Amino acid sequence: MPSQDSVRRIGADAGGALPGPLRRFVDQLDELRSANVLDMDQVGRLLVELAADEEFFAPLIAQIPSAAPGARWLVRPERGPRLVLVHRPDGVMGYTHSHRCWVGIAPVHGVETHQRWDAVRHQDGRADLRLADERALHHGDVATLVPPRDVHNHGHVAGTGPSPYSLILLGDDMLLFDREEYDPERGTWQALAPGDPGRADR
Ligand SMILES: [Fe+2]
Numbered sequence: 001m002p003s004q005d006s007v008r009r010i011g012a013d014a015g016g017a018l019p020g021p022l023r024r025f026v027d028q029l030d031e032l033r034s035a036n037v038l039d040m041d042q043v044g045r046l047l048v049e050l051a052a053d054e055e056f057f058a059p060l061i062a063q064i065p066s067a068a069p070g071a072r073w074l075v076r077p078e079r080g081p082r083l084v085l086v087h088r089p090d091g092v093m094g095y096t097h098s099h100r101c102w103v104g105i106a107p108v109h110g111v112e113t114h115q116r117w118d119a120v121r122h123q124d125g126r127a128d129l130r131l132a133d134e135r136a137l138h139h140g141d142v143a144t145l146v147p148p149r150d151v152h153n154h155g156h157v158a159g160t161g162p163s164p165y166s167l168i169l170l171g172d173d174m175l176l177f178d179r180e181e182y183d184p185e186r187g188t189w190q191a192l193a194p195g196d197p198g199r200a201d202r
Contacts, residue, residue: 021056022074022083025049029081043104043169044142051106051139051167060085061109061165069201080172087165088112088201093155095199096129096184097192099147100177104169105154106142111161114143114154119182119189127182127189136160151182155201 018026025046032042051057064070064087075083085108088094096117105114114135120128129151137143137154138161145152156163179192181199192198 018075019056021050021053025083026075026081033081038102038171040102040104040144040146043102044106044144047104047106047167047169048140048142051108051142054108057085057108057165061087064165066163074167078173082170082173084168084170085165086168088155088163090156090163091158092163093157093202094153095202096151096153096182097198098180098182099145099150099170099174100179101147101150101174102171103145103150103152104142105137105144105166106169107137107139107164107166109139109162110164110166111156112137112154112164112166113157113160115152116143116145116149117151117153117182117184118149119151119180121180121189125188125190127187129182129184129187131184137164137166151180153202 028046029043032038032046060072064072066087067089069089069092070087072085073082074085093113105112114137115131116133118130118132135141135143175195175197177194180189181192182189
């Protein structure tokens with residue numbers, strides 16, 4: 001079990017002092033990334049393997065209260081792949097957004113409902129949004145996205161099971177990019193400038 005100190009360190013760490021499970025994950029991911037084309041199925045498998053390490057994640061989950069949204073960075077270099085543990089409480093769904101980088105999502109605990117959208121933007125702010133995929137992700141499941149088909153939202157839907165604690169793996173720092181946020185109910189979109197994380201939860 002990591003001490004408070006080691007937990008605090010991994011929150012800000014870019015490499016050297018990563019705990020064993022994260023070090024192994026980063027090394028294996030680097031190996032996959034050395035291929036000409038990144039195999040997202042293999043990335044997804046790697047993420048599911050990491051999410052299965054209940055002994056490693058139990059103390060980290062215990063530090064994120066279930067009643068409120070919370071997140072803890074696990075791997076956060078300046079550029080390139082980064083990993084964060086994200087929790088959304090009962091009935092809370094995130095806003096719909098694009099990434100402009102590849103993404104993987106795998107629950108460690110609870111049920112994460114994931115929706116991917118096909119989005120066509122119009123200059124006047126309207127957007128045609130079609131739900132392309134909807135899945136209730138449980139422990140052992142993974143969803144991956146690759147731009148430009150990277151418009152999604154995820155979070156908890158009441159009645160599906162316990163609220164989720166999920167690993168989110170991002171191919172790069174999405175806040176460096178011009179992105180978009182969507183409202184599927186109103187059929188609208190708005191631009192997110194670099195640095196704008198967008199609205200957190202619906
Ligand atoms: Fe996302």
